[in-house]
Amino acid sequence: MRRTTIMKKQFARVMGYCAWTTQSPKPQKKYRENDEAPRSKYRTVDGRLYLNIAESQYPLPVYDEEEMERLALQHAVFKHFWHGLYSSPITELLHVGGAKVLDSGSGTGSWVIDMSIDFPRSEFVGIDISPMSPTTNLPHNVSFFDCNLLEGLPFAADSFDYVRQGLLFEAFTEQQWETHVVNELVRVTRVGGWVEFMEGYCSFVNPGRVTKRLTNAFSTFLKSKGISMRFEDNLTTYLENTCRLSNISYEEQRIPLGKRGGRFGELALKNLIWTWLALKKPLADTMCISSEHFDALIETFVREATENRTEWRTFRVYAQKTRRNVDSAIDIMTH
Numbered sequence: 001m002r003r004t005t006i007m008k009k010q011f012a013r014v015m016g017y018c019a020w021t022t023q024s025p026k027p028q029k030k031y032r033e034n035d036e037a038p039r040s041k042y043r044t045v046d047g048r049l050y051l052n053i054a055e056s057q058y059p060l061p062v063y064d065e066e067e068m069e070r071l072a073l074q075h076a077v078f079k080h081f082w083h084g085l086y087s088s089p090i091t092e093l094l095h096v097g098g099a100k101v102l103d104s105g106s107g108t109g110s111w112v113i114d115m116s117i118d119f120p121r122s123e124f125v126g127i128d129i130s131p132m133s134p135t136t137n138l139p140h141n142v143s144f145f146d147c148n149l150l151e152g153l154p155f156a157a158d159s160f161d162y163v164r165q166g167l168l169f170e171a172f173t174e175q176q177w178e179t180h181v182v183n184e185l186v187r188v189t190r191v192g193g194w195v196e197f198m199e200g201y202c203s204f205v206n207p208g209r210v211t212k213r214l215t216n217a218f219s220t221f222l223k224s225k226g227i228s229m230r231f232e233d234n235l236t237t238y239l240e241n242t243c244r245l246s247n248i249s250y251e252e253q254r255i256p257l258g259k260r261g262g263r264f265g266e267l268a269l270k271n272l273i274w275t276w277l278a279l280k281k282p283l284a285d286t287m288c289i290s291s292e293h294f295d296a297l298i299e300t301f302v303r304e305a306t307e308n309r310t311e312w313r314t315f316r317v318y319a320q321k322t323r324r325n326v327d328s329a330i331d332i333m334t335h
């Protein structure tokens with residue numbers, strides 16, 4: 001079956017869940033049917049698979065059918081509210097063809113596949129630590145690799161015209177972001193190419209009381225793992241500190257949650273419910289509450305989001321790679 005068909009099926013299934021709220025239990029899913037996950041790399045909590053790699057702090061499930069559905073849904077929500085898949089000025093480059101693009105932490109591969117269809121003359125590569133991307137019937141201009149970004153990317157310096165990463169802020173500690181992640185992504189971008197990050201984490205406009213409580217618990221939990229919720233400010237600093245980026249730009253998109261945001265607003269709310277539930281164990285432990293109490297909080301979160309007209313803050317930061325100062329100086333001296 002073609003990948004796009006699979007994604008459409010997943011999406012249709014997710015749309016079908018629209019009537020679902022926290023009153024009904026979450027659909028119980030395990031990892032992908034007929035797939036045997038290499039267990040040493042994963043650990044199971046409440047029937048869901050999480051990464052089990054010493055240096056990785058990534059708290060969400062991976063390689064898990066339910067998470068793949070959530071990621072497909074989230075991709076559709078971002079695509080809709082952002083009116084497109086990227087913000088960097090790369091359209092012409094991709095249309096002309098011959099451009100190479102990297103999606104770091106590509107998850108289900110939805111972004112890569114969508115882009116490869118929009119720009120058939122350019123080449124798209126996805127890497128992820130977890131093998132969630134399709135392996136067969138890929139478009140001619142797509143490839144995926146299993147790869148832990150923290151161990152370095154298997155690509156030469158200056159390999160890509162455009163490198164992007166979406167929704168990985170909680171995958172890395174502040175230190176990993178600063179000393180490794182940003183540098184590695186900039187390393188594989190060619191001079192003149194663009195690097196872009198898209199994030200949507202627990203930052204809300206008009207949050208209700210319970211929304212604030214959940215967000216605070218998330219923040220405390222992440223802090224205990226060395227991950228900062230001040231990521232938005234930090235990211236710009238990390239980019240500046242590479243001394244290899246110019247034209248650093250920031251864009252924000254506020255996503256209305258629930259009916260007020262139409263069908264996609266409802267899906268955005270559902271995505272957040274699924275995210276909270278995927279984080280239930282650590283967040284309930286952080287708040288010292290039972291699983292049932294946590295479920296009740298999620299119900300209130302849904303009600304509050306509608307009553308308060310809560311919006312979810314998402315953002316993109318992108319920048320252009322420049323030459324090293326030392327190279328520019330050598331050029332001036334030799335010409």
Ligand SMILES: C[S@@+](CC[C@H](N)C(=O)[O-])C[C@H]1O[C@@H](n2cnc3c(N)ncnc32)[C@H](O)[C@@H]1O
Pocket residue numbers: 056058060062071072074075104105106107108110127128129130132147148149150165166167168171
């Ligand atoms: C929230 S998902 C986002 C996926 C995709 N970018 C999207 O927008 O749908 C985060 C992804 O990061 C991947 N990931 C986490 N840690 C990683 C690492 N150290 N190296 C590569 N990928 C990683 C996870 O497996 C997961 O697919």
